[in-house]
Amino acid sequence: MKSIQSIHSLKAGVIGTGFIGPVHVEALRRLGVTVTAICDVADLGAKAAARLAIPHAFADYRDLLTSPEVDVVHITTPNRFHCEMSLAALRAGKHVVCEKPLAMNTRETARIVAATRAAKRVFAVNYNVRFYPAVLALRRLVEHGDLGDIIHVNGSYMQDWLFKGTDYNWRLLPKEGGKLRAVADIGTHWMDTVSFILGAGIQSVLADLATWHKTRQRPLGEVQTFAKADAKMKYATYRVQTDDFASVLLRFANGARGNLGVSQVAAGRKNCIRIEIYGSKKSAWWCSEEPETLHFGNRDGANESAVRATPAFGDGAAGLMDYPPGHVEGFPDTFKMNFRNIYTAIAGGPGERLFASANDGHQEVAVCEAILKSNQARKWVSVL
Numbered sequence: 001m002k003s004i005q006s007i008h009s010l011k012a013g014v015i016g017t018g019f020i021g022p023v024h025v026e027a028l029r030r031l032g033v034t035v036t037a038i039c040d041v042a043d044l045g046a047k048a049a050a051r052l053a054i055p056h057a058f059a060d061y062r063d064l065l066t067s068p069e070v071d072v073v074h075i076t077t078p079n080r081f082h083c084e085m086s087l088a089a090l091r092a093g094k095h096v097v098c099e100k101p102l103a104m105n106t107r108e109t110a111r112i113v114a115a116t117r118a119a120k121r122v123f124a125v126n127y128n129v130r131f132y133p134a135v136l137a138l139r140r141l142v143e144h145g146d147l148g149d150i151i152h153v154n155g156s157y158m159q160d161w162l163f164k165g166t167d168y169n170w171r172l173l174p175k176e177g178g179k180l181r182a183v184a185d186i187g188t189h190w191m192d193t194v195s196f197i198l199g200a201g202i203q204s205v206l207a208d209l210a211t212w213h214k215t216r217q218r219p220l221g222e223v224q225t226f227a228k229a230d231a232k233m234k235y236a237t238y239r240v241q242t243d244d245f246a247s248v249l250l251r252f253a254n255g256a257r258g259n260l261g262v263s264q265v266a267a268g269r270k271n272c273i274r275i276e277i278y279g280s281k282k283s284a285w286w287c288s289e290e291p292e293t294l295h296f297g298n299r300d301g302a303n304e305s306a307v308r309a310t311p312a313f314g315d316g317a318a319g320l321m322d323y324p325p326g327h328v329e330g331f332p333d334t335f336k337m338n339f340r341n342i343y344t345a346i347a348g349g350p351g352e353r354l355f356a357s358a359n360d361g362h363q364e365v366a367v368c369e370a371i372l373k374s375n376q377a378r379k380w381v382s383v384l
């Protein structure tokens with residue numbers, strides 16, 4: 001149990017206190033990692049430190065980076081800060097866990113990849129969906145050839161938290177989040193997860209991006225991710241320049257074809273990831289709204305379902321589940337297991353590195369750029 005003891009001796013600092021920063025804090029604590037510091041502008045860091053009982057609060061991230069009480073820096077800010085903060089954290093000798101997408105464009109992500117190589121530190125991008133036990137199980141099944149050759153993959157990532165014209169968040173603004181929104185924010189989760197399962201990257205894309213709300217109402221004041229508008233709020237109208245939804249055709253390096261739908265205006269779909277893999281022997285499908293069950297499709301015999309942590313589920317998630325079958329592991333657990341894998345690597349512990357690297361994050365942004373180009377040119381575009 002050497003690596004577990006080492007995990008416990010590592011100290012984390014979190015930059016950003018919106019929706020996802022506290023999710024990182026909770027997952028780290030469930031692993032037994034001490035969160036020593038938190039940072040956000042003005043008094044937001046201090047308020048979060050008081051709320052979450054974190055000893056050190058900073059208003060300037062550079063002060064968190066010089067703290068000897070921090071070994072691993074978690075970057076959970078709007079995307080436009082990711083590059084600057086990642087490079088500074090590596091320069092300060094820290095390991096980094098950065099939220100996705102890794103940065104605003106491939107110029108930035110290439111700099112992070114180069115800096116990671118030079119710094120000899122662990123750099124992870126938080127593609128947490130990889131750590132649903134069903135996703136890990138699917139990866140193992142594909143690797144072992146249980147589904148046969150992969151013919152095609154179908155699926156979607158649907159949400160409704162930006163359904164109304166009054167729903168607002170920094171992600172809607174290209175200067176905060178980048179030129180792509182739904183595709184970069186949630187589509188890259190799906191594409192990273194499927195590439196991870198198949199062991200094959202995306203080589204080319206044909207994309208159709210669409211914006212349902214051509215203009216939206218921006219509340220005067222900041223609104224947290226997933227927060228609902230308040231009837232008393234005052235609004236300003238602005239033109240929307242990012243995608244509400246998209247359809248993307250994909251070609252993977254192993255010859256498989258893919259078909260992805262993404263939307264943040266899909267009423268009733270709160271956070272729904274669907275992955276269907278069609279192989280030459282059988283099919284397998286999974287949905288994050290029913291995270292504990294894998295389904296298998298057979299041409300001749302009956303279809304089957306397997307519950308997590310039972311023999312029919314396979315052993316792909318061994319060591320990355322803590323609860324017996326029937327005790328649901330879901331979204332928060334994916335963070336815990338991702339961080340367990342990352343912190344074990346930082347501690348020099350054993351086991352395969354399953355988390356997304358800086359290079360994986362760079363690839364996802366390269367796919368986003370190809371999607372943007374394809375939508376503009378109305379044709380297939382190769383990824384870098």
Ligand code: SOE
Pocket residue numbers: 019159185186189225271
């Ligand atoms: C908002 O769309 C969001 O918080 C994403 O940014 C996360 O990556 C996803 O896990 C949940 O939804």
